[in-house]
Amino acid sequence: MSKDIRIKKGLNLNLVGAAEQTTTKSVSSNVYALYLDDFHGITPKMLVREGGEVKAGEPLFYNKGNEEMLFVSPVSGELVEIVRGARRRILTIKILADKEQQYLEHKTFDLSSAEAADIKKLLLVSGCWPFIKQRPYDVIANPDATPKAIFISGFSTSPLAADVDYQLKGKEKELQAAINALAKFTPGKIHVGVSNAQSSVFSGIEGVEKNMVSGPHPAGLVGTQINKINPINKGETVWTISPQDLVIIGELLLTGKFNAERTVALAGSCVKKPKYYTTKIGAEISTFLYASGVNDDNFRLINGDVLTGSTVKPDGYLGFYNTTVCAIPEGDDYELFGWNKPVFNKVSSTRALTFSWLNKNKKYNLDTNTNGEHRAFVVTGRYEEVFPLDIYPLQLLKACMVKDLDEMEQLGLYEVAPEDFSLTEFICISKQPHQKIIREGLDLLYQEIG
Missing domain, CATH: 2.40.50 (OB fold (Dihydrolipoamide Acetyltransferase, E2P))
Structure with missing residues (x-):
């Protein structure tokens, strides 16, 4: 039975420079x-x-x-x-x-009668298995494990994130093939989180349980949906996969070819014409960045969304899992007494000298300045206001920092990934690297317990 999930805790970051829904084929990368x-x-x-x-x-x-x-x-x-x-x-x-591409071809078979072992073998040898991730530990899924459920987030609430429905338009056949294959790997359900069941590209997909999810970011993160639909306990495993990766898997099953094509959203206030580009995994970002043009020489290019992506140079390459590239102003300038005067052009979760709470739909042109330096990790109660999971975020972060395995287990580390703490990192007045702390905690837990 599908659920209607309403997320109340969170924070939307409305930024200038969202990609327009027009798609251009990028220049082929050398x-x-x-x-x-x-x-x-x-x-x-x-x-x-x-x-x-x-x-x-x-x-x-x-x-x-x-x-x-x-x-x-x-x-x-x-x-x-x-x-x-x-x-x-x-x-x-x-x-x-090469100028003319040649593909390694795999044998195709009837999905309705295919065994799970045969599909798994094809995904492993074709290079499609790395698209499937597992929780706990947020790593590539263990092929020998049986997940209790599979989760797919059919929309994104991240700042400047790509519109999933627009990216997947016309790919329903590939999505259905991938869903039919994945269903053979779990005795449970394939859960798909959607923001609008009627207009979603998943509306006509069979074999999934669609859950209506509404609310501010991080409502679109798969970790939030797992927590509200079917939380992970010790000894349990769930798999997650992104919608565009489903398309690549579906095309492999239908044609026998690994097609690394992606529709990428180029966004950010430093981009003159933010829009979508058709390219491939690993392509040079400059092949589509300069086609749209940049209006500022001093910008930071982010491989992914602005909260979870990594810094990359224009001559860098599109990440394996990324469907968004953002260019925003570099925050290397500082305001005199910026902490001691009213702020109208920044987003904040507090009302102290800030006014973003007055107009929640206003769009901001934020830069990368952290507006403060690394300092003592203090208790403020702010994290809980934007963290919708049934977990104590501050206590879990500190347990990871002191490497207390028992506390990490009891406080719910099995259930989270670094991206689940991207918003708490954004609002952190102590300027602590939350995502790095969680990643190191997960690695330690995996190393000690597996």
Whole structure:
């Protein structure tokens, strides 16, 4: 039975520069790249050396922890560089793309009669398995585990986030194929959170339980929906997957080809013409950034949304999971006595000298300035006002900082991912790196308990 979930705790960040709903095909990138940091917890073992030729969908490396889990090239071409860091750790893999793309083809089969083991094997060898993540630990799903449910968030409430329905328009066939395949992996339900059941691209999809979710950010985060629909207890596992990744899986099942194409929202106040671009995973961001133009020389480019993304240079590459790229002003200037005068052009969760609460629909042109420095971690009660999960956020953060495994378990670390703390990090008056703290806590818990 579907649920009507209304999120009351949270905070919407209405920023200038949302992408207009027009789509342009980006210029083909000369070089494509995979960032190994995108695959958290994976120890790569290369299958192709520098100078080797690969097809689109051909394996580049495998996971040392599970040799069946392959990671593939988004395009055909020559592997021109393996960028390494300290202790020869692989950081980035770069492929010089062919002008005419060639695809590695896999065998297709009838999904209605296919066994779960056959579908799982195809997803592993085709490079599509990394799209499936699991909780606890927010890592690529363990193929040997059986999830109690699968969760998909069919909309996003993140600042400047892409419109999921617009991105997936016309992809209903691929979505249905992917849903039919994933249903064979769980004895439970596939839950899809939607903000509008009538206009959602998932309205005609069968085999899912649609849950109406309303309210401010983080209503669109899958972690919020898990907490309100089917919380995770110790020993349980759920899988999560994003809608655009479903499309890639569905196309593989229907055609036998790994098509790394994405519709990316280029947004932000520093972009002259923010809109959508059709590109591929790992493409050079400059291929579509400068097509829209930038109106400020001093800006920060973010690979992802403004709360959870990572800083990247214009000659950087689109992340494996990212569907949004944002350009906002760099906050490297400081206001004299900025803490001691009324503030009208910033968003705040408090009413002390700030007035964003008077007009909740107003759009702001925020920069990256943290408006303060790192300081003592104090108790304010502010986190609970924007944190809708049934978890004590401050206590969990401090348990992670002191590495108290028992407290981390009891306070609900199994249920969360770093992105669930992006909003508390934004409003934190102590300027603590909440997402980093949670990530380190999850890694410690995984290492000690598994």
